[in-house]
Amino acid sequence: MFRRLILPAAVLLALTTGCAGAGQEPAEPSGGATPKITLGFSAWPGWFPWQVAQEQGLFAKNGVQVELKYFDSYTDSLNALATGNIDANSQTLNDTLASVAGGAEETVVLVNDNSTGNDQIIAKEGVTSVAGLKGMTVAAEQGTVDHYLLLLALEKAGLTEADVTFQPLPTDAAAAAFVAGRVDAVGVFAPFTTTALKRPGSAPIATSADFPGAIPDHLVVNKKLLDRDAKGVQALVKTWFDTVAWISANREKALEIMAKRAGVSVADYETYDKGTTIFTLEQNRTAFSDELPARAKQISDFLVASKLVDAAPPLDGLLEPKFVMAVQP
Known part of the structure; x- marks a missing residue:
C-alpha cells in the first residue's frame, strides 16, 4: 500500500x-x-x-x-x-x-x-462536480493528503464532510473499491489515479491544480x-x-x-x-x-x-x- x-x-x-x-x-x-x-x-x-x-x-x-x-x-x-x-x-x-x-x-x-494535479477526487459517470457528491459515498484514506483535498473541495463547493458518506480506506483499497463500483467517488494520488480511472466513465471532478500551492x-x-x-x-x-x-x-x-x-x-x-x-x-x-x-x-x-x-x-x-x-x- x-x-x-x-x-x-x-x-x-x-x-x-x-x-x-x-x-x-x-x-x-x-x-x-x-x-x-x-x-x-x-x-x-x-x-x-x-x-x-x-x-x-x-x-x-x-x-x-x-x-x-x-x-x-x-x-x-x-x-x-x-x-x-x-x-x-x-x-x-x-x-x-x-x-x-x-x-x-x-x-x-x-x-x-x-502537486499540480496528481492528487485527484475522481467520481463515477454522471457526477460532474463536487456539488454533485452530496449524499454519495466517497472513499479516501482518513487523515491523508487526499482526505485533506476532499475537505478543501467540499468547502469550496459549499459542502462539508457531513454532506457525504465518507468511507475511510487505505489509498490502494480505496482505488480498488471505486473501480469495483462499491463507492461513488474516491480521493487518490498518482500512481493510484491510473487505477481509479479504469472505471468506465469516471473522471476527476477536483484536483490539486484547483488549489495552487496547497x-x-x-x-x-x-x-x-x-x-x-x-x-x-x-x-x-x-x-x-x-x-x-x-x-x-x-x-x-x-x-x-x-x-x-x-x-x-x-x-x-x-x-x-x-x-x-x-x-x-x-x-x-x-x-x-x-x-x-x-x-x-x-x-x-x-x-x-x-x-x-x-x-x-x-x-x-x-x-x-x-x-x-x-x-x-
Missing part, C-alpha cells in the same frame, strides 16, 4: 510505543567513517528522483553515504521519521504539520515539488540529524538538484528508472508530468522566503478547523532555508 498524512494520534502512538529501536540514539560510526543517513521515500512522482540519485551514484558524488529506504506504506515512513528510525523522509507539508502536532521534532529543508512535498529531516550531521543534510539537498539536472539531460533513462520503481509503464509515468511540478533552486529559495511560512500557518489552521489535528502544531523551527540558500547554482 502506498500512502501520502498521518493523524497525530497515530504519531503519538508511534512515539510512545515505537518500532524496534525507537528512541535510541543512532550509533556513531567507528574509525572516522562517514556517518550514514537513512532516507525514506514512497510512491509519489516528486520523490522517485531519489531512485535515480541512488542508481546514478549521485549521493556518493556529493560525499554522503545514504541508505535509501523505500516504503510500500507511506504511513510507515512517517512513523519511521517520527520515531527516529530513519533520519530523513519525503513527505507533504500537511503530513509534517500533523506529525509535529503529534509531538515529532521535524524540519523541512527542501521543496521537492508542488500540497507541497518536501525533504523533511529529524532535528537530531541537523545537530549530528548538518554537512550531510547539505549534501542531500545538493544531490537533489544534481539529480534534477541529470534527469533533464537523460530523460529517457530517468523515466525508465522512475517508472520501474513506480510499477507502471513509461507511458503512464509520462502522464504524471503536468501533475507534479518539480521545484528549481530559485523556486525553493522563493518558497522558503515568501510562501512556505504563510502556507504552513494556513494549513495548520485548516487542519485544526477540520479536526484532523487536536491542536495547532508549533511552527518555530519547522522551516530551515539555509541549505537551499547555500547550494551553488
Whole structure:
C-alpha cells in the first residue's frame, strides 16, 4: 500500500510505543567513517528522483553515504521519521504539520515539488462536480493528503464532510473499491489515479491544480540529524538538484528508472508530468522566503478547523532555508 498524512494520534502512538529501536540514539560510526543517513521515500512522482540519485551514484558524488529506504506504506515512513528510525523522509507539508502536532521534532529543508494535479477526487459517470457528491459515498484514506483535498473541495463547493458518506480506506483499497463500483467517488494520488480511472466513465471532478500551492512535498529531516550531521543534510539537498539536472539531460533513462520503481509503464509515468511540478533552486529559495511560512500557518489552521489535528502544531523551527540558500547554482 502506498500512502501520502498521518493523524497525530497515530504519531503519538508511534512515539510512545515505537518500532524496534525507537528512541535510541543512532550509533556513531567507528574509525572516522562517514556517518550514514537513512532516507525514506514512497510512491509519489516528486520523490522517485531519489531512485535515480541512488542508481546514478549521485549521493556518493556529493560525499554522503545514504541508505535509501523505500516504503510500500507511506504511513510507515512517517512513523519511521517520527520515531527516529530513519533520519530523513519525503513527505507533504500537511503530513509534517500533523506529525509535529503529534509531538515529532521535524524540519523541512527542501521543496521537492508542488502537486499540480496528481492528487485527484475522481467520481463515477454522471457526477460532474463536487456539488454533485452530496449524499454519495466517497472513499479516501482518513487523515491523508487526499482526505485533506476532499475537505478543501467540499468547502469550496459549499459542502462539508457531513454532506457525504465518507468511507475511510487505505489509498490502494480505496482505488480498488471505486473501480469495483462499491463507492461513488474516491480521493487518490498518482500512481493510484491510473487505477481509479479504469472505471468506465469516471473522471476527476477536483484536483490539486484547483488549489495552487496547497500540497507541497518536501525533504523533511529529524532535528537530531541537523545537530549530528548538518554537512550531510547539505549534501542531500545538493544531490537533489544534481539529480534534477541529470534527469533533464537523460530523460529517457530517468523515466525508465522512475517508472520501474513506480510499477507502471513509461507511458503512464509520462502522464504524471503536468501533475507534479518539480521545484528549481530559485523556486525553493522563493518558497522558503515568501510562501512556505504563510502556507504552513494556513494549513495548520485548516487542519485544526477540520479536526484532523487536536491542536495547532508549533511552527518555530519547522522551516530551515539555509541549505537551499547555500547550494551553488
